[in-house]
Amino acid sequence: MPYKPRNHPDELLLFHSLNIRGDLTSKEKQYYLNLSKGFEGEVIFDRQTEQLQCDCCVLNDLLLQTNNTLFQIDSLIITSKQAHMFEVKNYEGEYGWYADKFYKLPHYEILNPLHQLERSESLLRQIFHEHAINLPIKASVVFINPEFTLFQAHPDKPFILPTQIKSSMRKLNSITSKLTNTHRHIAEKLNTLHIEKSPYQLLPNYHYAKLRKGIPCLKCHSLSTVAERQKLICLKCGHKEVIAMAILRSVKEFKRMFPKHKVTTSIIQDWCLVVHSKKRIRKVLDQYFTKIGSNRWVYYE
Numbered sequence: 001m002p003y004k005p006r007n008h009p010d011e012l013l014l015f016h017s018l019n020i021r022g023d024l025t026s027k028e029k030q031y032y033l034n035l036s037k038g039f040e041g042e043v044i045f046d047r048q049t050e051q052l053q054c055d056c057c058v059l060n061d062l063l064l065q066t067n068n069t070l071f072q073i074d075s076l077i078i079t080s081k082q083a084h085m086f087e088v089k090n091y092e093g094e095y096g097w098y099a100d101k102f103y104k105l106p107h108y109e110i111l112n113p114l115h116q117l118e119r120s121e122s123l124l125r126q127i128f129h130e131h132a133i134n135l136p137i138k139a140s141v142v143f144i145n146p147e148f149t150l151f152q153a154h155p156d157k158p159f160i161l162p163t164q165i166k167s168s169m170r171k172l173n174s175i176t177s178k179l180t181n182t183h184r185h186i187a188e189k190l191n192t193l194h195i196e197k198s199p200y201q202l203l204p205n206y207h208y209a210k211l212r213k214g215i216p217c218l219k220c221h222s223l224s225t226v227a228e229r230q231k232l233i234c235l236k237c238g239h240k241e242v243i244a245m246a247i248l249r250s251v252k253e254f255k256r257m258f259p260k261h262k263v264t265t266s267i268i269q270d271w272c273l274v275v276h277s278k279k280r281i282r283k284v285l286d287q288y289f290t291k292i293g294s295n296r297w298v299y300y301e
C-alpha cells in the first residue's frame with residue numbers, strides 16, 4: 001500500500017518551472033496556484049489513506065477514459081465491500097450551499113464539486129460495466145483543509161468535512177473481511193487502464209530563449225544562486241545543495257520542458273548559467289545519463 005502511488009504531475013512541474021523562469025499571465029498564475037493547492041490537498045489525504053489498516057488497495061490519481069471521455073479520480077480505495085471514490089478539495093475559508101449551488105462566501109459561485117463527483121462516478125460505473133466488474137461504488141467529496149467551513153449543506157450530501165475525515169477512515173478500518181483475488185484483479189485492471197499523460201494540459205507557450213537561466217534554489221525557488229566549489233548556495237535564503245545534485249535536477253527540468261531538444265554539455269551549461277566548469281557538468285551527464293555519439297556530436301539521453 002498504496003497500490004498506485006501519486007506522482008507529481010508533469011503539468012504542475014512545468015508550471016512550477018515557468019513560474020520561476022518565465023512570465024506567467026495573472027490568469028496562468030492563478031491556474032498554477034489552484035493546481036498546486038489541489039495537489040497539496042491530495043498529498044495530505046494520502047497521508048490518511050496510507051495509515052489504513054484494513055485489507056484494501058489504494059489507487060491514487062487515476063486518469064481513465066470511456067466513450068472518448070476522460071475523467072480523473074483523486075483516490076480510489078478498493079475494499080472487500082466497495083470501491084470508494086474520493087474527490088479531494090483543498091478549499092479554504094467559508095463556503096455555502098444554497099439551492100444546489102456552491103458558493104465561496106459571500107456570493108462568488110464556483111463549480112459545484114458534487115456535479116464533478118456525479119460525472120466521475122457515472123463514468124466509473126460505465127467502465128465497471130464494460131469490464132464486467134461487479135463492485136458497488138461509493139463516491140464522496142473530501143474537504144481536506146482544516147480551515148474549510150461549509151454552511152447550509154444537508155448531512156445527506158456525500159461530503160466528508162475536515163472534522164469527519166478521521167471517523168470515515170475509522171469506518172474503513174472497521175471492515176474486517178479480506179480482499180480476494182477478484183478484488184486484486186479489479187485493481188490491476190484499473191491500473192492498466194490508467195492513462196499516463198493527459199492530452200488536455202493547459203500549458204502556456206514558452207520558448208527557450210525567453211526563459212530566465214540559472215539553477216533555482218531547492219528551498220525558496222529563487223534564481224539568486226551561485227556555485228561555490230561543491231555547493232550551490234542561495235543568496236536569498238542561504239540554503240546549500242551539493243552542486244552535482246543541483247545540476248542533475250536542472251537536467252531533468254530541461255528534459256521535461258524541452259523533450260525534443262538534445263541534451264548536450266553546452267546547452268546544460270547555458271541552462272544552469274552559474275556553473276562555470278564544463279567538466280563538472282559533463283561529469284554529472286556521464287554519471288546519470290547515456291552518452292550517445294562521439295567527439296563534437298555527443299549528446300545524452
Ligand SMILES: [Zn+2]
Nearest residue numbers: 217220234237
Ligand atoms: Zn533559497
